[in-house]
Amino acid sequence: KRRTAEPYKIKAVEPLNMLSREEREEALKRAGYNTFLLDSKDVYIDLLTDSGTSAMSDQQWGALMVGDEAYAGSKSWYRLRDAVQEIYGYKYVLPTHQGRGAENLLSQLMIKEGDYVPGNMYFTTTRTHQELNGGTFVDVIIDEAHDPFAELDFKGNIDITKLQKLIDDVGADRLPYVCLAVTVNMAGGQPVSMANMREVYELCQHYGISVMYDATRCVENAYFIKEREDGYQDKTIKEILKEMFSYSDGCTMSGKKDALVNIGGFLAMNDEELYIRSRELVVVYEGMPTYGGMAGRDMEAMAQGIYEAADDHFIEHRIQQVRYLGEQLINAGVPVVRPIGGHAIYLDARQFLPHLEQEQFPAQSLAAALYLDSGVRGMERGIVSAGRNKETGKHNKPKLELVRLTIPRRVYTNNHMDVVADSVIELYQKRDQITGLQMDYEPPTLRFFNARFSPL
Numbered sequence: 131k132r133r134t135a136e137p138y139k140i141k142a143v144e145p146l147n148m149l150s151r152e153e154r155e156e157a158l159k160r161a162g163y164n165t166f167l168l169d170s171k172d173v174y175i176d177l178l179t180d181s182g183t184s185a186m187s188d189q190q191w192g193a194l195m196v197g198d199e200a201y202a203g204s205k206s207w208y209r210l211r212d213a214v215q216e217i218y219g220y221k222y223v224l225p226t227h228q229g230r231g232a233e234n235l236l237s238q239l240m241i242k243e244g245d246y247v248p249g250n251m252y253f254t255t256t257r258t259h260q261e262l263n264g265g266t267f268v269d270v271i272i273d274e275a276h277d278p279f280a281e282l283d284f285k286g287n288i289d290i291t292k293l294q295k296l297i298d299d300v301g302a303d304r305l306p307y308v309c310l311a312v313t314v315n316m317a318g319g320q321p322v323s324m325a326n327m328r329e330v331y332e333l334c335q336h337y338g339i340s341v342m343y344d345a346t347r348c349v350e351n352a353y354f355i356k357e358r359e360d361g362y363q364d365k366t367i368k369e370i371l372k373e374m375f376s377y378s379d380g381c382t383m384s385g386k387k388d389a390l391v392n393i394g395g396f397l398a399m400n401d402e403e404l405y406i407r408s409r410e411l412v413v414v415y416e417g418m419p420t421y422g423g424m425a426g427r428d429m430e431a432m433a434q435g436i437y438e439a440a441d442d443h444f445i446e447h448r449i450q451q452v453r454y455l456g457e458q459l460i461n462a463g464v465p466v467v468r469p470i471g472g473h474a475i476y477l478d479a480r481q482f483l484p485h486l487e488q489e490q491f492p493a494q495s496l497a498a499a500l501y502l503d504s505g506v507r508g509m510e511r512g513i514v515s516a517g518r519n520k521e522t523g524k525h526n527k528p529k530l531e532l533v534r535l536t537i538p539r540r541v542y543t544n545n546h547m548d549v550v551a552d553s554v555i556e557l558y559q560k561r562d563q564i565t566g567l568q569m570d571y572e573p574p575t576l577r578f579f580n581a582r583f584s585p586l
C-alpha cells in the first residue's frame with residue numbers, strides 16, 4: 131500500500147521553543163507540577179487539548195478580511211448559518227462564543243428543577259450547566275466504555291436498556307432531552323454507531339423526549355462509521371454527517387474542535403418554538419442572534435472551517451495521525467485506552483504506574499514526568515479532574531486514571547509524533563523511577579485548572 135501524506139502544505143510556520151531539561155524543571159516547579167499552569171512559551175509539543183488549537187487554512191485567514199462587523203444582519207452570519215444548514219442539516223442556528231455558550235442556553239431553555247439528563251458519559255462543562263439548571267446527569271453509556279481495554283468498534287454507544295429503565299423509573303416528563311455526545315471525550319474519544327443513534331432516536335420519539343447531540347467531534351465519529359459500520363464504506367463524510375444529525379432534534383457545537391477555529395460555537399435545532407425562545411436568551415448571554423459572542427470575521431472563519439472539516443481527505447489524515455502515534459505506543463507495550471480514539475491517545479496511568487496509589491495522583495505525576503522528559507504537554511484526566519464528592523467531601527475516584535495526549539488539527543507532523551512516542555516509551559521503560567505527587571494547594575472548584583503539587 132503506497133504511503134500517503136498530509137492533504138495540505140505549509141504556508142506559515144510558528145517557531146517552537148526548545149528548553150533544556152534544567153529550564154523545564156524550573157518551569158514545572160513554577161507551574162506547581164500542573165501542566166495546565168505551564169506557560170505556552172515553555173512547551174515544546176503541546177498536546178494539552180485539540181480545543182481551539184487547530185491551524186486555520188489560507189481560505190480561513192482570507193475570510194477574516196471580509197468579516198461583516200454589522201451589529202445586526204451581518205453577511206458573515208448568513209454564511210455561517212448556511213454552512214450549518216448545509217453540513218448539519220438543522221433548520222435554526224444560534225451562534226455562541228464557544229461550546230459551553232451553547233450548553234448554557236440549551237440547559238436554561240430545556241431543563242427544569244428535578245429533571246434528569248441521560249447521556250453517554252459526562253463532560254465537565256456539559257454536566258455543570260445541566261446541574262446549574264437543576265438537572266441530574268445520568269450516565270447511560272454501555273458498561274464497556276468504563277473499561278480502558280475493552281476493544282469495541284463503538285464504545286461510545288448508549289445502553290438502550292439503561293435508558294429505558296430511567297424512563298420507566300422517573301417518567302418521560304422528567305427527561306427534557308438525551309445528551310448524546312459524538313464522540314465521547316472522557317471514554318477516550320470513542321464513537322457512537324449510526325444504528326445506536328437511530329435506535330435512541332426512535333425510542334425517544336416514542337416518548338416525546340428530545341435528542342440533543344454534543345456534536346463537538348462529530349467528524350471523527352463520522353469517519354469511524356465509514357470505517358467500521360456496514361453500508362457506509364462508500365459514503366462520503368458529508369453524507370454520513372447528514373444522516374447522523376437526522377437522528378437528533380438539535381445540537382450544541384464547539385467550533386474550537388470540528389469547525390477548525392480558535393473560538394466559536396453554536397446551538398442548532400429544528401423546533402421553531404425552541405428557536406424563538408433561544409433567540410431571546412442569546413441576547414442576554416452571547417450578544418445578538420446574528421453574531422452570538424463572535425466578531426463577523428470569526429463567523430466567516432468558522433463557516434469556512436465547517437466545510438473544510440467535513441472534507442474526506444482532511445479527516446482521514448487526522449484520524450491516521452492519532453493512530454500513527456497510538457500504534458507506536460501499543461507496539462512498545464505502553465498501556466493506552468483501546469481502541470485508539472479519534473482525537474487523542476489516553477495513557478492508562480494506573481497500569482503505567484502501578485506502584486502509585488490513586489491519592490498520589492498517578493495521571494498528574496505522569497503528565498509532569500512527560501513534560502520534564504521532553505517538553506510534551508498532556509492533560510490529566512483522572513482523580514484530580516474528577517474533583518470531590520459534594521456530599522462526603524472525599525475525592526471522587528474514577529476508574530479511568532488517564533493522561534490525554536490530544537492531537538491538534540493540521541498542526542504537528544508525524545515527526546513530532548515520533549518525538550512524543552520516544553519520550554513516552556522511554557518513560558515507560560523507567561516507570562518505576564516516577565514518584566507520586568502531593569497536592570499543596572486545592573482550589574474550591576474545578577481544581578484541575580489551578581491545583582498545585584510537589585513531588586512526594
Ligand SMILES: CC1=C(O)/C(=C\N=C(/Cc2ccccc2)C(=O)O)C(COP(=O)(O)O)=CN1
Nearest residue numbers: 179180181228229230253255315344346384386
Ligand atoms: C465533548 C465536549 C468537549 O470536549 C468540550 C470542551 N473540551 C475541551 C476543553 C476543556 C473544557 C473544560 C475543561 C478542560 C478542557 C477539551 O480539551 O476536551 C466542550 C465545551 O466546548 P468549549 O470548550 O468550546 O466551551 C463540550 N463538549
